[in-house]
Amino acid sequence: MSLGMALVLAGCGAGADSADSSTAVEPVSSAPSTSGDANSAGNTEPQETVELTISAAASLTDAMKEIETNYELAHPYIELNFNFGASGALQQQIEQGAPADIFVSAATKNMNALVDENLIASADQKNLLQNSLVAIIPAGSENAVSSEQDLTADTVKTVAIGIPESVPAGTYAKEALTNASLWDQLESKLVQGKDVRQVLQYVETGNADAGFVYKTDALTSDQVKIAFEVDKNSYTPANYPVGIIEGTKHRTEAEQFYAYLQTPEVLDVFAKYGFSIPE
Numbered sequence: 001m002s003l004g005m006a007l008v009l010a011g012c013g014a015g016a017d018s019a020d021s022s023t024a025v026e027p028v029s030s031a032p033s034t035s036g037d038a039n040s041a042g043n044t045e046p047q048e049t050v051e052l053t054i055s056a057a058a059s060l061t062d063a064m065k066e067i068e069t070n071y072e073l074a075h076p077y078i079e080l081n082f083n084f085g086a087s088g089a090l091q092q093q094i095e096q097g098a099p100a101d102i103f104v105s106a107a108t109k110n111m112n113a114l115v116d117e118n119l120i121a122s123a124d125q126k127n128l129l130q131n132s133l134v135a136i137i138p139a140g141s142e143n144a145v146s147s148e149q150d151l152t153a154d155t156v157k158t159v160a161i162g163i164p165e166s167v168p169a170g171t172y173a174k175e176a177l178t179n180a181s182l183w184d185q186l187e188s189k190l191v192q193g194k195d196v197r198q199v200l201q202y203v204e205t206g207n208a209d210a211g212f213v214y215k216t217d218a219l220t221s222d223q224v225k226i227a228f229e230v231d232k233n234s235y236t237p238a239n240y241p242v243g244i245i246e247g248t249k250h251r252t253e254a255e256q257f258y259a260y261l262q263t264p265e266v267l268d269v270f271a272k273y274g275f276s277i278p279e
Contacts, residue, residue: 066269108127134214136227160212
């Protein structure tokens, strides 16, 4: 009997040891797995998206949309937000503290104003592009318009231009008409647009018999035709400077996009839309 009880106790002891060792193994084997998951999650944490705001002249709309697509494909964590408008209006927005990282103006004077106010550093801006001024008429128009003088004809009732005080293309148009001694004579016919794209729309829809826009704008529409190119000697060169806003919160990314705009591949895009590259 003593021998039998000893054998039973021995068997129970072995079972208890086996159960203890089986429960002890589970936490040991699961611990590395938990630790490994944590490390993996840390390594795959997504990069934060940076939004860059680009205030750009309205005449750059089509070219910039193509550039936006190309840039965001190559830089998936950069989102470009464009604010298109008249350069003078964009200048005022920046002066009033509107958020912006890059400014592309259709006139040197608007860039110079921001440099003078220390809102853009002189070393952070340069002339990027150049454009030319043209007169357009609706595609189906039968008016014979081949010079500024032809705009005085009775058949031309309205002539659209950008607001000269805020739209560079309007400023250039006023210069050209003044130099041709026609500004006063045509002033009663003038319809003013808030930016060059609105001027284009006035002529496209027949709300104006003629208008002054950039060549690049005229080339985007099959609803208008170029009546004549304005003599470049009659107005200030239509230069397009680009600059980095001094108060940008994304300095590194803004500098990268500023440099990208000056690369041959991007300048080719601008050239495709009718811009010329300053020498």
